[in-house]
Amino acid sequence: MRSIHMKEIYFDTNVYTHIHNRSGGVTNADVARLVAAIKADRIRILASTQVIEETISAILSSPNEAIGRLRLIHKLAKRKRMIKPHTDFVQAVHAYAAGEEVTSPFISPPLVVKKVLTTPDLEELRDIAIETNAQLQTGHDKLSETYRDKLLPHAKAAKEEGLVPTFEEFWEEMSLSFVEEWSRQAGVLDQCREKGLLGLLEIRPIQIGTLCPISDLYAISYEGRVPKRGDSRDMQHVLLSSATDALVTNDRNLRRLMNRRRIDGYECISFRELLEEIQ
Numbered sequence: 001m002r003s004i005h006m007k008e009i010y011f012d013t014n015v016y017t018h019i020h021n022r023s024g025g026v027t028n029a030d031v032a033r034l035v036a037a038i039k040a041d042r043i044r045i046l047a048s049t050q051v052i053e054e055t056i057s058a059i060l061s062s063p064n065e066a067i068g069r070l071r072l073i074h075k076l077a078k079r080k081r082m083i084k085p086h087t088d089f090v091q092a093v094h095a096y097a098a099g100e101e102v103t104s105p106f107i108s109p110p111l112v113v114k115k116v117l118t119t120p121d122l123e124e125l126r127d128i129a130i131e132t133n134a135q136l137q138t139g140h141d142k143l144s145e146t147y148r149d150k151l152l153p154h155a156k157a158a159k160e161e162g163l164v165p166t167f168e169e170f171w172e173e174m175s176l177s178f179v180e181e182w183s184r185q186a187g188v189l190d191q192c193r194e195k196g197l198l199g200l201l202e203i204r205p206i207q208i209g210t211l212c213p214i215s216d217l218y219a220i221s222y223e224g225r226v227p228k229r230g231d232s233r234d235m236q237h238v239l240l241s242s243a244t245d246a247l248v249t250n251d252r253n254l255r256r257l258m259n260r261r262r263i264d265g266y267e268c269i270s271f272r273e274l275l276e277e278i279q
Contacts, residue, residue: 007277008044010083010241011076012249013054015271019076020069024250030275037278038076046106047077048240049085052116054233059125067120074117081106082113083243086236089205090186096200097183097191105205105243167260170218171211175201178210208263209239215257225253242266248274 018024019031037043052073058066084107092102109117116125165173179200183192192200200206212235219225234254241247247268249255258268269277 006041006044007246008046008244009246009248009274010046010048010237010244011051012237012247012251012254013051014250015248016051016055016069016072016076018250018271020065020072024271026271030271033275033278034076042278043274045077046081046083046244047073048083048237049113050233050236050240052113053128056116056125056128059122059128060130063122066125067122070117070120080108082109083107083240086239089209089239089242090182092203092205093182093186093192093200094188096195096203097186097188099195102203102205164222167215167218170222171214171261174214174217175210178214179206182206182210204263204266205239205242208242208266209235211261211263212238212254212257215260218260219253219257238268241268246274 014024018026019034022028022031034043038045052070055066055069055073058069084105089105094100095102115121176197179192179197180189182200183189183197201210216225216231216235220227234251237249238247238254238258245266247258247266248271249268250270252270255268255270
């Protein structure tokens with residue numbers, strides 16, 4: 001059970017990196033304050049397999065740092081509970097279609113995760129890193145193709161005609177398409193249409209998980225943002241963070257994307273802003 005003022009948070013991988021390396025403005029005093037807040041149960045950090053996989057991918061370039069960051073995750077994050085893989089969040093769509101409750105987004109850490117965090121094997125981790133990097137590239141290529149072939153021509157025409165929408169107008173236009181795709185991928189499109197597709201946006205993980213890609217599409221289409229390799233993984237982290245009260249990330253652009261709309265009981269903040277909250 002949560003204490004009255006306790007906040008559950010999700011750390012983006014860049015936060016673990018900055019804490020481990022004492023970079024990005026993070027000091028020893030900052031880390032001491034964070035650890036004290038964890039011990040006092042003022043905050044609880046929840047990890048995910050995606051954070052662990054992304055950390056493992058650093059093995060190929062900086063093995064010692066990657067091992068250090070894995071040990072840091074083990075030190076800071078809850079050890080008996082973690083967030084389900086992002087692919088499991090499709091259950092929320094099934095629940096909506098069937099008129100059922102959304103199941104808990106948490107699981108006990110699998111044995112393989114416990115092993116990676118406590119007794120990592122460098123050779124095994126290299127294999128995981130190679131697979132993770134391939135997945136990142138595939139995700140990047142897929143998103144880039146969608147932007148190039150479907151969205152940018154439409155945005156270019158709109159800008160030439162002076163019809164650039166506000167973000168709220170863009171959200172109203174795109175959100176239905178996104179929840180429709182969620183339903184199609186879950187195999188329950190007809191059931192969700194019958195209940196009302198926009199009702200899906202009242203479900204927390206779907207609302208948060210839809211905001212990020214739509215905000216990103218707007219930035220790319222109308223603000224000149226160039227897609228980057230880690231965009232698909234960023235969207236996974238955002239979806240996973242919906243199981244908590246806050247996504248803590250030092251990626252300024254990701255914070256800007258997520259803060260275009262206010263979501264009750266959820267925030268996207270920097271590590272520095274988190275420290276200010278727990279002073």
